Amino acid sequence: MTLSCEHISYTALAEQFGTPLYVYSQSAIDEAFARYQTAFAALNPLICYAVKANGNLSVLRRFARLGSGFDIVSGGELARVLAAGGDAGKTIFSGVGKTEAEIEYALTAGVKCFNVESLPELERINRVAGRLNRTAPVSLRINPDVDAQTHPYISTGLKANKFGIAVQDAPAAYARAAALPHLRVTGIDCHIGSQLLDSAPLTEAAERLLVLVDNLAAQGIVPEHIDLGGGIGIPYRADETAPDLSAYAADIAKLLAGRPLSLILEPGRSLIGNAGVLLTRVEFVKHNGDKNFVIVDAAMNDLMRPTLYQAYHHIEPAETPSVAPFEADIVGPVCETGDFLAQGRSIAAQAGDLLVVHGAGAYAASMASNYNTRPRAAEVLVSGSEAKLVRARETVAGMLAAEQACL
Numbered sequence: 104m105t106l107s108c109e110h111i112s113y114t115a116l117a118e119q120f121g122t123p124l125y126v127y128s129q130s131a132i133d134e135a136f137a138r139y140q141t142a143f144a145a146l147n148p149l150i151c152y153a154v155k156a157n158g159n160l161s162v163l164r165r166f167a168r169l170g171s172g173f174d175i176v177s178g179g180e181l182a183r184v185l186a187a188g189g190d191a192g193k194t195i196f197s198g199v200g201k202t203e204a205e206i207e208y209a210l211t212a213g214v215k216c217f218n219v220e221s222l223p224e225l226e227r228i229n230r231v232a233g234r235l236n237r238t239a240p241v242s243l244r245i246n247p248d249v250d251a252q253t254h255p256y257i258s259t260g261l262k263a264n265k266f267g268i269a270v271q272d273a274p275a276a277y278a279r280a281a282a283l284p285h286l287r288v289t290g291i292d293c294h295i296g297s298q299l300l301d302s303a304p305l306t307e308a309a310e311r312l313l314v315l316v317d318n319l320a321a322q323g324i325v326p327e328h329i330d331l332g333g334g335i336g337i338p339y340r341a342d343e344t345a346p347d348l349s350a351y352a353a354d355i356a357k358l359l360a361g362r363p364l365s366l367i368l369e370p371g372r373s374l375i376g377n378a379g380v381l382l383t384r385v386e387f388v389k390h391n392g393d394k395n396f397v398i399v400d401a402a403m404n405d406l407m408r409p410t411l412y413q414a415y416h417h418i419e420p421a422e423t424p425s426v427a428p429f430e431a432d433i434v435g436p437v438c439e440t441g442d443f444l445a446q447g448r449s450i451a452a453q454a455g456d457l458l459v460v461h462g463a464g465a466y467a468a469s470m471a472s473n474y475n476t477r478p479r480a481a482e483v484l485v486s487g488s489e490a491k492l493v494r495a496r497e498t499v500a501g502m503l504a505a506e507q508a509c510l
């Protein structure tokens with residue numbers, strides 16, 4: 104058994120580019136995007152890939168080529184989109200803390216819409232737009248108070264979360280937006296959480312937004328689009344199944360029937376998560392009493408999700424192992440007890456073996472850090488039998504370059 108990405112074995116990729124290594128499959132990206140287009144075809148949505156899931160320039164360029172728009176949460180992400188050839192006119196600016204400089208940059212670039220999360224942000228965007236003599240297109244992010252039934256750290260649509268404007272405060276917020284001279288109300292949006300394995304909460308959120316749309320009509324406010332955010336989950340475990348996109352699309356189509364509202368979606372994880380893996384090599388196998396540790400060269404700084412969300416990533420050897428499986432924690436070299444990729448796993452591995460950590464396309468490289476002065480890993484994009492280095496491995500010299508020893 105030899106595992107591969109498209110037509111190239113992981114072993115060959117690790118030999119050529121070293122480890123740890125993120126590997127992305129272009130055809131898996133294309134297929135994931137096509138699944139959305141097919142499922143939602145009847146609604147002709149603008150699909151805005153959420154850049155924070157994986158902002159590699161080649162990944163963004165691929166989505167741009169496929170016709171995708173983008174959902175960004177910082178000025179830095181807008182710079183990525185533009186550098187990758189993305190269309191600002193298909194870009195939505197989300198996030199709770201947009202700075203004046205970011206708003207100015209986005210207005211000048213001509214983003215499609217600002218997803219506004221608070222009254223003070225409305226005032227700020229109006230002020231910046233006035234100064235630039237422009238009109239800013241705005242949507243209000245509504246917090247519909249539905250339980251996404253996902254990990255608390257990736258649940259965003261509950262009253263207790265920092266995100267969005269509460270439903271009951273929305274009519275007044277819309278009235279304020281409509282009254283501000285340099286804003287144009289174009290939409291309504293929500294994003295209730297991530298890694299949802301059931302689309303029912305997403306549909307419920309859409310229903311709550313539409314009740315609000317009907318109430319806004321009485322105020323003479325008519326949004327042109329409804330943006331349902333992202334959040335569709337992916338199977339990380341063998342026993343998990345992704346929500347049925349076609350069924351979700353059919354539910355939304357039913358809700359939108361007869362309404363003059365265009366649809367925007369902001370998927371991240373479901374477009375890239377299972378298009379990527381993290382390759383890591385076993386350094387040591389260590390036995391502490393009756394506990395086993397497989398110590399690998401990737402760590403929490405390369406893949407934060409297990410530490411941050413108790414997330415599960417399937418891990419397996421890249422080649423047929425020459426030892427029997429045993430139970431172990433798979434851990435990195437970082438000096439933290441929380442530094443693990445997996446706990447209590449059955450794994451067959453010995454020093455020198457290559458392991459494949461699945462589901463590492465989303466929220467892996469984009470969340471990586473230099474903790475423990477570890478250079479961030481290289482990223483490779485595979486298409487057929489071609490592998491392109493799309494981010495060079497960082498060097499320690501590069502990491503030290505911005506610092507000065509001045510005392």
Ligand SMILES: *Cc1c(COP(=O)(O)O)cnc(C)c1O
Pocket residue numbers: 153155156174176197198294296297298332333334335369370371372373
């Ligand atoms: C993170 C995020 C997304 C993407 O979420 P996924 O779960 O990766 O699909 C979409 N919209 C907003 C506002 C986000 O913050």
